[in-house]
Amino acid sequence: MTLSTTPELTEETRRSLLNTMVLIRTYEEAIRREYYADKMPAFDIGAGLVPGEMHLSAGQEPVAAGICAHLTADDALTATHRPHHVAIAKGVALRPMTAEIFGREDGFGHGRGGHMHLFDPSNHFSCSGIIAEGLPPALGQAFAFKRQGNNRVAVAVTGEGAANQGAFHESLNLSALWKLPVIFVVEDNDWGISVPRSESTSVTSNAVRAAAYGMPGVRVENNSVEAVYAAGGEAVARARSGGGPTLIEVHTLRLWGHFEGDAEGYRPELKSVPDHDPIPRYRDELLQAGWLSTEQFQAMQDRAVEQVEDAIQFAKASPAPNPSEHLNYVFSEGVNS
Amino acid sequence: MTTAPTSTNQSVTLPVEPEPGRRKLSTAKAMQEVISQRMTRDESVFVIGEDVGPYGGIFSSTTGLIDQFGPERVMDTPISETAFIGLGIGAAVEGMRPVVELMFADFFGVCMDQIYNHMAKIHFESGGNVKVPMVLMMATGGGYSDGAQHSQCLWGTFAHLPGMKVVVPSNPYDAKGLMAAAIDSDDPVVFMFHKGIMGLGWMAKNSRAIGAVPEEEYVVPIGKSRVAREGTDVTIVTLSLSVHHSLDVAEKLEADGISVEVIDLRSLVPLDRDAIVRSVTKTGRLIVVDEDYQSFGLSGEVIAVVAEHDASLLTSVSRVCVPDVPIPYARELESTVLPTPARIEAAVREAVSR
Structure with a gap:
């Protein structure tokens, strides 16, 4: 297997990328634990402390870590129905994010949004549960940044299935036409729920579609965090310097089901999926190269568990939204209809 | 997701429904006038849509604005309603005040997700933390044999879905004051103008499509009949x-x-x-x-x-x-x-x- 590492990075950057990936995985494992905790023995999607659909991002950490390493809190990012990894990598605070996932008053949306609708204005982070529809608002954020004359950028993350949606193509064209500072990141995890990309997509790489809109397109293979980091750095620099948008597709991995409760009977390679887990692979590469010690890795894990469990406890301690306030927030002035 | 306010219009209080005076305008001209007045004193207001530039809007909602403000603030778009309405949403989230035109209300079918799942829901889903101060204006109505896909009113469809104010003026005075209120609103406003009230030279019109309008800026409060x-x-x-x-x-x-x-x-x-x-x-x-x-x-x-x-x-x-x-x-x-x-x-x- 090809190494995930590239020669240019400092040890510190490499450990930082791994650290982000470890934090994300720790978070997703904890959410998964809490999600199932009170749904046993019979799975009831609406039951428990964390109800509803739950799309976890395990396996896709390299995308989040590699791209967001180039962003600041002032840059914008729009994510998908599977948003936790990019939220965490973008720097979104775990406490209000987790409280929102638990549907509590201290969540970002005071329990109105849920895990597919996380809005952190201080990080210019948002997500949408509708495939490809997070792209157009990212264009508007980039438009505002360009108009404001600063060098902030907007990143629109989406899946490979979204590349067959009209919103995707409209957004690529308009962003290239107006040279907006946008980076489109397509997470190709091979599956649109149960449909393999070979049955949904006419091209083997969505990166080639960039050429149709006059923008650079690059495909990163092998779920390599360092290759994502390199591609992301180039694209972000291009956007910041007025060079317009870039399309990056990353061949990543959906380690778990489309959503929790998905038995994945449609997935022939199911048993071998864990063998492709990007985190142990990258950890081992760094360990073998001497860029990481086992003590450093242990410290990363300990710190991640501490942060994540703190957020879970915060969410559990937060009150439920007051049912008498169910009409709030439809409009800013409080008038509903 | 506004960290620093870019809008400059917040401190200005406008008179509410002043006497109409004697100057007469068509509804279209009243709309152009108020958008122009807002753009003059608020850099965050801009106009995008199909044919809103040199053409001036198919139903004359934006005539002359590009001459006054240039193509940086009055922008023709590709025929990509999902992309440019979404762009308006993202810009609004970052503190701008876009006026976005969907040419015909009938065209909502190609872009409704941005309208009802994003523009209308972001404020709610964010628990009031993200505002979308955006105007989405569109032409409605029939009466001139434009067929089943270019003649519908459809305001009931928008009003049925929570999170959008839905404004439907009937005359020039109200159109000007309601548009001022719409641009000022921190909530998304769908502004639906019937082609038959615009006072267009190329369509039969009721005399009430032209009426007295004050030159000064004022608001007609949204929600008051x-x-x-x-x-x-x-x-x-x-x-x-x-x-x-x-x-x-x-x-x-x-x-x-x-x-x-x-x-x-x-x-x-x-x-x-x-x-x-x-x-x-x-x-x-x-x-x-x-x-x-x-x-x-x-x-x-x-x-x-x-x-x-x-x-x-x-x-x-x-x-x-x-x-x-x-x-x-x-x-x-x-x-x-x-x-x-x-x-x-x-x-x-x-x-x-x-």
């Missing part, structure tokens, strides 16, 4: 071009001793429920005139408002709407389904005979 004509025998609750027809009918029937009150709703969301109840309390007879489709829409909602308040108020209820068929092309058919003055007059005579 207007008694367009006072009366005692029957209440017509209506909006947009149907206000013109209803007033024509009311004037005609005055000679027959029938006194018609006409309520111009001016907005669906918020709906001025108090004004509806107040008028029906006086007249006891309610007719809803609505150029939108009849079933599952505004007309039923207005009647429900009264019924839920006190059903015994109603000695007569009827509605003059588009029956549940698509708008036909042939003139003879289209004029049959639209709420024409003849249909309104018949409904009033029927109501007062009860």
